[in-house]
Amino acid sequence: MNNSVLWYTTRGAGAVSLVLLSAVVVLGILSVLRVQTTGWPRFLTVGLHRNLALMTLVFLTLHIVTAVVDPFTHLGWLAAVVPFSSYYRTFWLGLGTIAFELLLAIVLTSLVRGFIGQAAWRLLHWLTYAAWPFAVLHGVGTGTDAWSAWLFTLQAFCVIAVLAAIGYRFMTGSRDPLADARSSFQGAVDRREPR
Amino acid sequence: MEPKDTPHARVRARDAGMRLLTRLTTGAAVSAVIGVGLFGAVSAYTIPGTATTSTITSSSSSTSTSAGLQSSTTPVTSSSSSGVAVSGGSR
Amino acid sequence: MSAPQLLAGPDPSRGSERRAEHVARLGPLPKGGHALIELLVRTGLTGRGGAGFPVGLKWRAVTTASHGSAVVIANGAEGEPHSRKDRLLMTSRPHLILDGAMLAAASVHAKQVVLYIGEEHHAAMRSMSGALTERTEHERRMVRIVAAPPRYVAGDSSATVHLVDAGIATPTTTPPSPRDRGVGGAATLVQNVETLAHVAVIARTGIATDTVLITVAGGVRAPGVFEVNVGTPLGDAVQLAGGASEPVRAVLVGGYFGQWVEPAEAWSLPLDPHALRARGLSLGCGVIGLVPASHCAVCEVAGIMRYLASESSAQCGPCFFGLRALADACTRIAERGTDPGDLQRLQRWSAEVQGRGACKHPDGVVMFLQSAMKTFGDDFAHHPAHIRRSA
Numbered sequence: 001m002n003n004s005v006l007w008y009t010t011r012g013a014g015a016v017s018l019v020l021l022s023a024v025v026v027l028g029i030l031s032v033l034r035v036q037t038t039g040w041p042r043f044l045t046v047g048l049h050r051n052l053a054l055m056t057l058v059f060l061t062l063h064i065v066t067a068v069v070d071p072f073t074h075l076g077w078l079a080a081v082v083p084f085s086s087y088y089r090t091f092w093l094g095l096g097t098i099a100f101e102l103l104l105a106i107v108l109t110s111l112v113r114g115f116i117g118q119a120a121w122r123l124l125h126w127l128t129y130a131a132w133p134f135a136v137l138h139g140v141g142t143g144t145d146a147w148s149a150w151l152f153t154l155q156a157f158c159v160i161a162v163l164a165a166i167g168y169r170f171m172t173g174s175r176d177p178l179a180d181a182r183s184s185f186q187g188a189v190d191r192r193e194p195r
Numbered sequence: 196m197e198p199k200d201t202p203h204a205r206v207r208a209r210d211a212g213m214r215l216l217t218r219l220t221t222g223a224a225v226s227a228v229i230g231v232g233l234f235g236a237v238s239a240y241t242i243p244g245t246a247t248t249s250t251i252t253s254s255s256s257s258t259s260t261s262a263g264l265q266s267s268t269t270p271v272t273s274s275s276s277s278g279v280a281v282s283g284g285s286r
Numbered sequence: 287m288s289a290p291q292l293l294a295g296p297d298p299s300r301g302s303e304r305r306a307e308h309v310a311r312l313g314p315l316p317k318g319g320h321a322l323i324e325l326l327v328r329t330g331l332t333g334r335g336g337a338g339f340p341v342g343l344k345w346r347a348v349t350t351a352s353h354g355s356a357v358v359i360a361n362g363a364e365g366e367p368h369s370r371k372d373r374l375l376m377t378s379r380p381h382l383i384l385d386g387a388m389l390a391a392a393s394v395h396a397k398q399v400v401l402y403i404g405e406e407h408h409a410a411m412r413s414m415s416g417a418l419t420e421r422t423e424h425e426r427r428m429v430r431i432v433a434a435p436p437r438y439v440a441g442d443s444s445a446t447v448h449l450v451d452a453g454i455a456t457p458t459t460t461p462p463s464p465r466d467r468g469v470g471g472a473a474t475l476v477q478n479v480e481t482l483a484h485v486a487v488i489a490r491t492g493i494a495t496d497t498v499l500i501t502v503a504g505g506v507r508a509p510g511v512f513e514v515n516v517g518t519p520l521g522d523a524v525q526l527a528g529g530a531s532e533p534v535r536a537v538l539v540g541g542y543f544g545q546w547v548e549p550a551e552a553w554s555l556p557l558d559p560h561a562l563r564a565r566g567l568s569l570g571c572g573v574i575g576l577v578p579a580s581h582c583a584v585c586e587v588a589g590i591m592r593y594l595a596s597e598s599s600a601q602c603g604p605c606f607f608g609l610r611a612l613a614d615a616c617t618r619i620a621e622r623g624t625d626p627g628d629l630q631r632l633q634r635w636s637a638e639v640q641g642r643g644a645c646k647h648p649d650g651v652v653m654f655l656q657s658a659m660k661t662f663g664d665d666f667a668h669h670p671a672h673i674r675r676s677a
Contacts, residue, residue, distance in 0.1 A: 004239065012235030016227045023223075034603075041212040042603055043638065044219075051220040059227055114641040118459040148241045150234075178607075181600035185456070189435040189599075192453035202614035203622070209611055210627065213634065 006070040013063035015154055018139055020056040021103070022158035024049055025132050029165040034176045050110075057107055060100060092141025095134045102131035132162065290513035291497050292483050298378035302413040305420035308381040315385050316489040318392030323349065326485065329494035330560075334371075335361055335441070335478030336543065336571045338559045341485070344465065344475065348394040351466045351473035356396035359450060359469070360387045362403045362410065362479040363434040365441035366541045367593075368573050371499035372479050374511045376403065376410035379483060380417030386482025388425055389489050394475050398428060402446050405433035438542075438597035439647055443476040445599075456599045457645035478571075498557060498572060502527035505534060505578035514557055520574060521553030535579040536661055540570030542590060543650035546661035583662040584669045587655070588616035594651045605648040608639035612655060623671030632659065632666075 027049035036042045068075045075093075079086035081101070084094035106127055113121045139155055176182075295311050296303055316322075327342030348356055360383060364372040375383060387399045401418075403411050415431055432450055434440045440455040447468040449455035468474025484495045496516050500523050503509045507528030514523050520537070524530060537552035538544055545567050547555065555562065559569045577586055595609035615631045636655060639648045659666055 005235075008235035008239050009231060011238040012231035012233070015234040015238075016230040019230065020223070020227060038208070039211075040215075041208065041607075043209075043607065044212050044216050046603075047216045047638075048219055048223075051216075052223060055220075055224060055227060059231070062231070117461040118644055119461060150237050150241065154234075178600055178603060181598075181606055185437075185598075185600045186454055189437055189440060189449070189455035190453060191433065191435065191449060191455070202617045205610070206614050206618050206631070209614075209635075210631070 006066045007072070010063055010066040010070065013059050013066065014139060015151065017056055017059045017063055018135060018158055019154065020052055020059060021132060021135055022162050024053045024056055025128060025162050026165040027052065028128065029162075029169050033169055033172060034178070053107055053110075057103065060103065064100065089142045092138055096138035096142065099131045099134035099138055102127050102134070106131065291487050291495050292375065292379060292382060292480070292499065293513045295379075298374055300378070302377060302380055302416060305381055305417070308379075312487075313490055315388060318389035318489070320349075320393070322389060322393050322485075322489055325488065325492065329488055331481070331484055331488065331494065332559050333478055334480040334484070334499070334572065335443075335476075336366075336541070338563070338569065341477070341481060344477075345390065345394055347465045348473045348475040352395045353472075354395045354397070356391075356394045356473040356475065357398045357400065357450075357469040358387055358390045358394065358396045359400045359402050359446050359474060359476045360479050360482055361441060361443070361446055361476055362401065362407075362414075363441035363446065364404055364407070364571075365434075365436070365438045366571050366573060367438075368501060368503040368575055369541060369571050370501045371511045371572055373404075373407055373410045375479055375483055375499070376407070377413045380413045381420075382483040382486045383414070383479045384417055384421060384425070384429075385486035385489075386477075386479075386484070387429070389485055390475055390477060390482065391428065394473070396475065398430075398469070400446075400450050400469075401429060401431045402434050402450070403431060404436055406436050438594070439599050439645070442645065442647070444645065446476055447474055456601060457647065459644045480572075498559075498569070500557060500572045500574055502574050502576075504538075504576040505531050505581075506576055507531045517556045517558045517561065519553060520555040520557055523557060523574060524553070524576065530576055530578075532578040532580060535577045535581065535583055538573070538575035538577065540568045541573035541575070542594060542654060544568060544570045544573070544654070545657040548661065582620070582669075582672070583658075583665045584616070585620045587658045587662065588613070588620040591616045591651070591655060594647075594654070598647060599645070602642075602644040604639050604642035605644070608635060608642070609648055609651055611635040612639065612651070616655075619666060619669050621671065624667060624669045629659075629667065 027045055031042070031045040031049055034042060035045060064080050067073055068077055068080055073088060075086055075088065079088075079093065080097060083097040083101075084090050085097075086093045106125060109116060109121055109124045116124075136155060136159060139151070296307070323342055323345045325342075326345060327340070329342075331341040332338045333341055333344070362372045362376050362383070364370075383401075387401070390396065391399050401414055403414060405411075411431065411433070418426060418429060418431075421429075434446070434449065435455050437455065439445050439457050440449070442457040443464055444458040444460055445455045447464045448458050451469045464474040464476055466473060468476075480499055487495050497513050498516050499511055499513050501509075501511050502523055506524060507530075509527055512523055512526045514526070520539070534549040534552075537547045537549060539547055539552065539555065539562070547567070555565075555567070557569065557572075562569050577583065591609075591613040595613040598605045598609050600606045612632065612635050615628060615635060619628050632655070636652050640652050641649065643649060
């Protein structure tokens with residue numbers, strides 16, 4: 001196979017991974033807000049978040065494998081798992097390795113959430129807020145043409161989308177469709193008032 | 196047709212939601228695959244010095260040949276050659 | 287069937303056994319402590335609240351986590367709709383339960399004992415509080431009665447802790463388990479009242495009890511609570527209840543979080559927690575329910591699903607919405623008849639719910655439904671539309 005193909009696939013898969021990851025983060029934020037309309041039920045946000053997260057891992061794997069297999073990068077498999085061990089753009093690539101491992105940890109712990117318990121899962125999931133910026137910086141630092149128009153636009157769009165979602169989260173309380181049911185059940189089992 | 200909150204209306208609403216989820220997921224997957232090819236091709240196009248005539252990307256349809264650029268500085272060979280390890284890009 | 291152990295003595299229907307008679311019959315209260323815990327481990331006593339966890343191991347864990355200020359909760363909430371055994375014990379043998387609670391407190395170094403009783407179970411309340419007045423001053427100071435709301439999840443261990451601690455009977459996420467951090471942050475032992483009654487007997491005899499309390503309900507002539515030897519065939523217990531009043535469609539073993547069994551297989555099932563677990567079943571809280579053949583199985587299951595879904599504490603989306611989705615799908619089949627998408631819907635929504643709840647309620651419901659779909663597979667696949675029966 002033509003080696004440029006590997007290289008272009010690496011970059012293409014990297015760009016797609018960034019877009020997918022940003023969508024996953026936005027959906028994650030929206031699911032906390034418990035956004036729901038008649039045409040868009042709550043499980044849709046959560047389900048899409050989950051499906052896209054798995055998809056992100058797939059394309060991320062493609063990105064990493066093509067990068068390592070490419071004879072011209074001389075990256076070696078070690079660089080894919082040990083951060084800051086590559087000779088090539090050591091720092092920026094290392095950020096990517098870290099982002100990948102964080103994401104892997106987050107997805108794996110989500111799959112075994114029953115075993116580790118809700119609190120531990122929640123704590124680990126907060127690592128997403130570390131993984132995403134690392135991924136963005138990795139893209140900025142290792143993309144040869146980081147400042148070329150298309151990649152810049154793409155990255156800007158992703159960053160804006162995530163920042164907008166975070167901003168929205170802070171400004172909106174959650175219109176929680178569960179709130180009514182929860183408070184009515186709680187009222188029924190609340191025994192705090194002295195009889 | 197029916198009051199909104201009966202079990203039957205809810206079942207239908209959930210079915211619709213599920214179909215939407217499947218459609219969106221499939222759409223995302225297809226877009227992502229196309230995206231790899233698209234961004235790969237754009238990447239090939241925008242990096243000076245790496246446009247080659249023999250590039251065949253998986254889903255892109257455009258191959259650009261720029262006359263006169265030194266494609267010989269980028270060894271396009273599949274044998275393992277050590278040495279110049281500039282893969283596809285100038286800094 | 288050999289003599290009952292928990293219900294030995296005066297006829298339970300005669301009401302609360304007085305302290306004097308209790309002591310005359312069984313002897314004084316033994317000492318709790320490390321030796322008792324080891325005895326419980328050796329006898330292999332398992333909990334009777336539904337989970338069937340080894341009692342000795344639980345007490346060991348609480349003792350380790352206790353810093354001298356543990357709490358014991360005697361769980362008599364009996365939220366399972368058809369179960370009657372806890373109430374029977376509380377109304378007729380309150381001192382057995384109090385003995386067990388005191389032994390527990392001494393063994394796990396607890397300074398507080400809570401009797402967790404359903405607020406609508408007035409006879410049980412009266413009996414337990416009456417029995418309390420007959421205890422020593424020291425014991426009376428340690429014990430208080432807390433009334434539990436009549437909800438299914440109010441009997442969950444973490445819900446009992448939450449009610450005692452914060453006044454609201456909703457299950458909480460574990461970890462941390464009540465064993466480590468419960469009431470007021472202290473190690474808390476939550477034990478079913480029947481289990482405590484067994485402890486009270488074991489502490490005196492030094493050997494395992496070999497009986498279990500079973501509630502037989504549904505299509506039998508004389509439903510009620512029966513104390514049977516561990517390992518008694520289920521069919522024998524049904525005979526004690528007067529036998530089936532009509533031909534049986536299926537037997538629910540273990541209550542609403544149990545499993546459905548075909549009658550032919552059910553009659554020979556040993557009523558033994560370990561043996562049942564070995565067959566992939568569970569004794570649970572000891573409820574055996576018979577569904578007559580004249581009842582529509584799908585409609586029965588749909589009704590139970592609606593109940594269980596309505597008993598969600600609405601603390602997490604997967605449980606509240608997911609169980610409602612499953613109940614809706616079952617109701618749809620029951621009322622409108624099966625259509626091709628229905629079985630798929632049930633599979634899909636079960637997968638969405640399983641393992642995603644913040645507590646164990648949704649998982650229990652999913653297992654119940656999966657068992658129903660296996661046992662009543664044909665009924666679910668070819669159910670005709672008919673008006674929902676009230677039975």
